[in-house]
Amino acid sequence: xxxxxxxxxxxxxxxxxxxxxxxxxQRSIGWRTVLGVFxxxxxxxxxxxxxxxxxxxPDGSVxxxxxxxxxxxxxxxxxxxxxxxxxxxxxxxxLMARTRNRAFASGALPxxxxxxxxxxxxxxxxxxxxxxxVNLTAAGFxxxxxxxxxxxxxxxxxxxxxxxxxxxxLAGSFAVLxxxxxxxxxxxxxxxxxxAVLFLxxxxxxxxxxxxxxxxxxxxxxxxxxxxxGAARAARIVHGSTVLLxxxxxxxxxxxxxxxxxxxAAVGGAHFLRKxxxxxxxxxxxxxxxxxxxxMVQLSALLAxxxxxxxxx
Numbered sequence: 142x143x144x145x146x147x148x149x150x151x152x153x154x155x156x157x158x159x160x161x162x163x164x165x166x167q168r169s170i171g172w173r174t175v176l177g178v179f180x181x182x183x184x185x186x187x188x189x190x191x192x193x194x195x196x197x198x199p200d201g202s203v204x205x206x207x208x209x210x211x212x213x214x215x216x217x218x219x220x221x222x223x224x225x226x227x228x229x230x231x232x233x234x235x236l237m238a239r240t241r242n243r244a245f246a247s248g249a250l251p252x253x254x255x256x257x258x259x260x261x262x263x264x265x266x267x268x269x270x271x272x273x274x275v276n277l278t279a280a281g282f283x284x285x286x287x288x289x290x291x292x293x294x295x296x297x298x299x300x301x302x303x304x305x306x307x308x309x310x311l312a313g314s315f316a317v318l319x320x321x322x323x324x325x326x327x328x329x330x331x332x333x334x335x336x337a338v339l340f341l342x343x344x345x346x347x348x349x350x351x352x353x354x355x356x357x358x359x360x361x362x363x364x365x366x367x368x369x370x371g372a373a374r375a376a377r378i379v380h381g382s383t384v385l386l387x388x389x390x391x392x393x394x395x396x397x398x399x400x401x402x403x404x405x406a407a408v409g410g411a412h413f414l415r416k417x418x419x420x421x422x423x424x425x426x427x428x429x430x431x432x433x434x435x436x437m438v439q440l441s442a443l444l445a446x447x448x449x450x451x452x453x454x
Contacts (some may be wrong), residue, residue, distance in 0.1 A: 174244050180223030186440075187219040187286070187316045188212050190339055193444040194320025196451035197331045199397050201324035210274040211323045215316050217267035218283045222290040222312070224260045228252055229295050236361040239354060271319070278326035279319045286315035300362070303369040310343030330396045334389065338443065341386040345379045345417060346436035352376060352420070353429035372424040379432065380421040383413055390443055398450065405446020409439035 192212060195203060203211075227234065227245050234246035244250040264287055272280035294309035314336040321332030351358060351365040352372050358365040367375035387410030394403040416435035420428040 174249050178224045178227055178244050179220035183223055184216050184219035187313060188216040189444055190313050191215040191316040191320035193447050194317035194332055194335055195323055197335050197447050198321050198324040199331060203324050207275050207323060210270055211279060211320060214267045214271035214283050215319055218264055218287040221260050221264040222287040225291040226295045228256060233361045233363060237357040239357060275323045276326055278322040282315045282319035282322055286312045289315060303364045303366040306347045307344050310340045313339035313343055331393050331398055334393050334396065338390045341389055342440055345383045345386060348375055348379045349429050349433040349436060352424060353426045376420045376424040380417040383417040387414055401450045402446045405442045409442030413439035
């Protein structure tokens with residue numbers, strides 16, 4: 142009995158280590174790990190842009206339940222696209238410090254067919270929710286937004302061109318149009334202008350972050366703009382694109398938007414321009430992150446102003 146037990150004892154340290162690693166992996170799969178797959182910060186931002194589209198429609202109204210359903214639909218559709226992005230990019234995410242701890246990249250969650258099926262089911266549910274409780278036009282824009290990010294950006298463009306995020310920015314634009322379509326399926330000029338703002342906002346927002354993480358994108362083989370043209374030139378492009386963004390964000394006042402929307406666009410835009418000007422003069426991680434955070438301030442100021450204007454009508 143003692144002799145037969147000896148081999149098991151000799152291998153037990155390795156088995157114990159393996160068992161401990163497996164146990165640790167299982168324990169790491171908590172609700173935070175699962176929620177992290179869905180890029181909820183981005184999804185909430187996309188949802189906010191949809192509400193901006195809803196509130197910018199003049200002389201329009203929508204039932205509170207429909208507004209809530211629209212917000213939930215956009216949130217879930219964006220979450221499904223974010224999860225698909227992490228699923229597909231797990232291998233490259235492992236090569237970057239800022240993404241290597243994501244659930245699929247780290248192995249905390251398996252890249253299985255079950256996850257893909259669940260991601261697809263979440264998108265279908267989100268679109269059906271909008272179609273049933275809001276209208277078909279809004280549901281179509283919800284679907285287009287998710288497919289643009291998941292299909293066009295993630296599968297089609299991200300590893301092929303430094304201009305990938307330009308087209309990827311349409312995902313936010315479609316969210317704006319979904320919100321506007323919830324009020325009136327006939328999309329008007331104010332909704333189109335806000336959608337254009339989101340389209341123009343995404344490149345300087347994301348390129349600022351890419352400049353700050355240029356070395357990581359280069360190591361992962363992702364041709365983001367600063368990797369291809371260099372940080373200095375990319376910084377000048379960021380500033381130039383921000384000038385265009387701010388100019389377009391001021392236009393809604395000429396199509397019926399209130400003065401608060403104009404003030405929000407002007408104040409937020411001036412702050413963003415100040416930070417991108419500093420980035421163009423001295424490209425560095427510090428100035429790039431300052432520009433990145435300024436882009437969030439600019440968009441938040443504009444969307445908040447749109448909501449306040451609608452409340453004061």
